[in-house]
Amino acid sequence: MKRNSNTKKIVINALLLGIGAILHQITPALGIPMQPDFALAMLFIVMIINFGDYKTSLIAGIVTGIFTALTTKFPLGQVPNIIDKIVTVNLIYILMIFMKQFVKRGFEINNMKLSIIAIIFSLGTLISGTTFLVSAQILVGLPMNFGILFTTVVLPAVIINSIAGIFLYKIVVSSLKRIAI
Numbered sequence: 001m002k003r004n005s006n007t008k009k010i011v012i013n014a015l016l017l018g019i020g021a022i023l024h025q026i027t028p029a030l031g032i033p034m035q036p037d038f039a040l041a042m043l044f045i046v047m048i049i050n051f052g053d054y055k056t057s058l059i060a061g062i063v064t065g066i067f068t069a070l071t072t073k074f075p076l077g078q079v080p081n082i083i084d085k086i087v088t089v090n091l092i093y094i095l096m097i098f099m100k101q102f103v104k105r106g107f108e109i110n111n112m113k114l115s116i117i118a119i120i121f122s123l124g125t126l127i128s129g130t131t132f133l134v135s136a137q138i139l140v141g142l143p144m145n146f147g148i149l150f151t152t153v154v155l156p157a158v159i160i161n162s163i164a165g166i167f168l169y170k171i172v173v174s175s176l177k178r179i180a181i
Helices: 001-028 038-049 055-073 078-100 113-138 144-176
Strands: none
Touching: 001 038, 001 055, 038 055, 038 078, 038 113, 038 144, 055 078, 078 113, 113 144
């Protein structure tokens, strides 16, 4: 029975990451060669539904980094995409462990408060975008000033990913309840 449960978990995680990769591919750039990262939102959902499973979170982060590297619209943004996902997954994992201490009803998928979900999506996108810009600046250079890119791309992406992430999270949780996972 345990093996069947693990197989379901792996398939669900793979589907969610695949959907994130597709969303990342079809999302247009925001006027410059950068875009909101819906693959990141799906990564956070995988981390939330697999709370406490560091190995799954890290593997999901690496896979998401590879997917976003393959579909990036930022010139030479492949390596910065992988770096930012690995850094982000580790920092958000630590944040989730820390936040668990403040949630009285537990950190189960059904008891997760939307305010905590919003913090995870917002802070995670902020960390990811900042890490991406810093690593891109160091490795390949930026097409514009860091501050301009941060305010015109990262901050709007935080808002977009937070709203879309909560929406996607609700859909995923509802679907998982229906299939009794």
